[in-house]
Amino acid sequence: MFDLFKIAIRNLLRYRRRTLLTVSLVSIGVVSVLVFISISGSFKNMMIGQITDSFLGHLQIHKKGYVSSIDSLPLTLNLSPKALEKVEKAINEIPDVEAYSKRIKFGGMFSNFVETTNVRLNGVNPEDEVKTVPLLLSRIKEGAKTIRTGEVLVPELLAKGMKVKVGDTVVVIATNSNGSVNGKQFRVGGILESATGPGGRDGYIHIDDAAEILRMDTMAISEIAIRLKNFDKVHEVFDRLKGQLANELNKQGKPAFEVHTWEKLSPFYNIARMIDLMTFFVKLMLMAIVLISIMNVMVMAVYERIREIGTIAAIGTLPGKILAMFLIEGLSLGIFGAAVGTVLGVATISIVSMAKLTFDFGRQKGLLLSPSINIQDILLISMMVITVSVMASLQPAYKASRMNPIDALRHV
Amino acid sequence: MSLITAHDLSKTYLKGETKVEALKGLSFEIEPASFVSFVGPSGSGKTTLLNLIGCLDKPTSGVLRVDDTDVSSLNTRPAAAFRGRKIGFIFQDFNLIPVLTVYENVGYPLLMVQNTPSRERKKRILSLLEAVGMAEKKNKYPDQISGGQKQRVAVARALVTNPKLVLADEPTANLDHKTAYMVIDIMKKMKNELGTTFIFSTHDQKIVGEAETIYTLEDGELAGREVNNV
Ligand SMILES: Nc1ncnc2c1ncn2[C@@H]1O[C@H](COP(=O)(O)OP(=O)(O)OP(=O)(O)O)[C@@H](O)[C@H]1O
Numbered sequence: 001m002f003d004l005f006k007i008a009i010r011n012l013l014r015y016r017r018r019t020l021l022t023v024s025l026v027s028i029g030v031v032s033v034l035v036f037i038s039i040s041g042s043f044k045n046m047m048i049g050q051i052t053d054s055f056l057g058h059l060q061i062h063k064k065g066y067v068s069s070i071d072s073l074p075l076t077l078n079l080s081p082k083a084l085e086k087v088e089k090a091i092n093e094i095p096d097v098e099a100y101s102k103r104i105k106f107g108g109m110f111s112n113f114v115e116t117t118n119v120r121l122n123g124v125n126p127e128d129e130v131k132t133v134p135l136l137l138s139r140i141k142e143g144a145k146t147i148r149t150g151e152v153l154v155p156e157l158l159a160k161g162m163k164v165k166v167g168d169t170v171v172v173i174a175t176n177s178n179g180s181v182n183g184k185q186f187r188v189g190g191i192l193e194s195a196t197g198p199g200g201r202d203g204y205i206h207i208d209d210a211a212e213i214l215r216m217d218t219m220a221i222s223e224i225a226i227r228l229k230n231f232d233k234v235h236e237v238f239d240r241l242k243g244q245l246a247n248e249l250n251k252q253g254k255p256a257f258e259v260h261t262w263e264k265l266s267p268f269y270n271i272a273r274m275i276d277l278m279t280f281f282v283k284l285m286l287m288a289i290v291l292i293s294i295m296n297v298m299v300m301a302v303y304e305r306i307r308e309i310g311t312i313a314a315i316g317t318l319p320g321k322i323l324a325m326f327l328i329e330g331l332s333l334g335i336f337g338a339a340v341g342t343v344l345g346v347a348t349i350s351i352v353s354m355a356k357l358t359f360d361f362g363r364q365k366g367l368l369l370s371p372s373i374n375i376q377d378i379l380l381i382s383m384m385v386i387t388v389s390v391m392a393s394l395q396p397a398y399k400a401s402r403m404n405p406i407d408a409l410r411h412v
Numbered sequence: 413m414s415l416i417t418a419h420d421l422s423k424t425y426l427k428g429e430t431k432v433e434a435l436k437g438l439s440f441e442i443e444p445a446s447f448v449s450f451v452g453p454s455g456s457g458k459t460t461l462l463n464l465i466g467c468l469d470k471p472t473s474g475v476l477r478v479d480d481t482d483v484s485s486l487n488t489r490p491a492a493a494f495r496g497r498k499i500g501f502i503f504q505d506f507n508l509i510p511v512l513t514v515y516e517n518v519g520y521p522l523l524m525v526q527n528t529p530s531r532e533r534k535k536r537i538l539s540l541l542e543a544v545g546m547a548e549k550k551n552k553y554p555d556q557i558s559g560g561q562k563q564r565v566a567v568a569r570a571l572v573t574n575p576k577l578v579l580a581d582e583p584t585a586n587l588d589h590k591t592a593y594m595v596i597d598i599m600k601k602m603k604n605e606l607g608t609t610f611i612f613s614t615h616d617q618k619i620v621g622e623a624e625t626i627y628t629l630e631d632g633e634l635a636g637r638e639v640n641n642v
Pocket residue numbers: 425426427432433434452453454455456457458459460461615
């Protein structure tokens with residue numbers, strides 16, 4: 001085996017230029033894929049993190065039908081205290097849940113005493129909300145980083161349009177589920193930076209203020225946002241919650257609740273999927289490059305050495321050994337390409353990482369891109385390159401092993 | 413008992429529609445430890461015959477036994493195994509492996525064909541390199557030595573597995589006279605030392621004289637057998 005490697009490597013060195021070219025081609029491919037995976041992956045993860053951590057949460061639970069009519073923020077689809085109790089019980093049974101936040105969502109009018117416009121508001125318990133979406137506070141551009149009763153966090157675009165500043169007095173007017181209109185004065189507590197996606201431009205008030213405006217005798221919660229200890233468990237927890245809540249039926253005999261992961265709630269999920277698809281095709285292209293370049297070299301190698309093959313076959317080398325010789329040559333090419341590519345790729349990624357590249361997405365400015373690559377991805381790519389290299393050598397190697405020694409020896 | 417027995421041996425090639433009768437009913441016997449030459453004009457069938465004896469090709473009809481094995485029916489793999497065990501080859505163009513040193517070329521059949529343990533291998537390689545006078549060039553690559561030296565290395569490679577039989581198709585055709593004689597002398601010396609049977613083909617009349625038994629081929633038929641007393 002060791003000797004087969006020695007012979008393979010000497011043969012590769014014999015055609016130094018061609019070997020160098022092939023190894024470069026394969027390693028450039030590996031570098032490109034690793035850099036692409038790391039940048040697109042870190043972009044994706046950072047965007048998902050931004051969205052889930054700044055307003056969405058990892059999972060959300062509503063009364064059945066709420067999400068499909070979320071644009072109108074229907075108060076009629078809020079959860080009754082009894083229903084809420086069931087949902088909270090189910091959530092509390094899951095150890096993977098880090099925190100959850102109950103929200104009263106409603107639409108109303110926002111007035112600065114000169115102009116009036118409409119506004120979408122979340123009434124939240126600040127402590128729970130901050131635990132569930134930890135980036136919320138960092139979105140407060142001006143004002144105190146908290147949500148106090150009597151204060152409203154105004155989305156920046158609304159604040160700009162209505163020309164309100166921190167400390168100004170404004171009025172929020174809303175209609176409750178019985179159709180009665182009520183208004184309440186608020187002090188502008190802070191200006192809130194926009195986040196990407198629906199709900200990213202909502203304002204925030206304290207949950208008690210929301211209940212007061214809407215004249216709720218008992219808290220009727222619109223939405224429960226959940227944060228997990230480990231984001232990767234989102235589907236596991238989703239299945240569990242769904243299973244636990246599936247038995248709760250409404251009067252029509254249909255499930256009373258609906259559970260959604262962030263994927264169903266944010267359009268960014270489709271971008272994330274596009275990124276995954278692109279990654280897949282980039283990998284596929286790499287495999288095609290490896291396949292074609294290695295196969296090309298190996299076909300050449302066999303063709304150039306027909307007389308040598310005839311010689312060793314005449315001497316009594318068994319076909320299997322000749323096959324192995326050429327497969328090992330392709331394998332060595334793959335190993336070199338993968339190794340060189342990995343080293344250069346990791347170096348490139350750390351350079352990009354050190355360069356502290358920033359990018360803007362929608363209204364979010366200066367997001368820091370910190371590309372990184374995990375060892376599994378590196379191993380997977382390397383294994384794929386090496387496997388494809390051996391596969392690409394199969395046909396030429398097989399041909400070599402089947403050669404008739406007389407014909408091969410006569411070859412000029 | 414003879415090492416090679418051929419009876420009514422024929423080989424016919426099909427070239428499109430036309431048949432080429434390269435060998436027409438040859439019968440002969442070759443004893444162990446003999447030094448045999450086949451001579452004849454171009455196209456007389458020398459290479460064809462050596463290919464048959466060397467299990468590289470199958471006869472169209474007739475009997476061919478080499479070392480008590482009916483080689484006329486061996487398939488690819490058993491034929492390769494038989495060659496690896498029993499036969500050494502010397503080629504007209506030397507056919508050394510360019511990426512291996514002289515030492516490694518001689519060792520190739522032991523390493524890749526017979527899987528000989530490394531101690532034994534080293535001993536055999538060195539003693540054969542010594543015997544053909546190439547010991548001090550053992551670390552050179554084939555492109556760093558002359559044609560005559562290459563053929564001496566090839567002789568060592570053919571003998572390293574201690575085969576019963578060594579086949580050499582025109583081994584001296586690419587060598588000048590002096591070198592040719594030297595290579596034939598080495599082959600003869602090895603035959604005497606090891607008792608190996610050597611069969612070589614040539615159309616060089618002067619070299620032919622070096623053989624003990626000389627078969628003449630003409631048009632695929634045996635035209636004569638001559639025994640030299642050397
Ligand atoms: N593969 C083949 N297909 C068809 N005809 C062949 C083939 N090999 C050899 N022949 C024919 O068989 C005959 C004998 O050829 P062979 O090569 O054995 O002669 P030779 O004595 O070795 O000649 P030379 O001295 O030129 O090497 C020739 O007529 C040749 O054309």
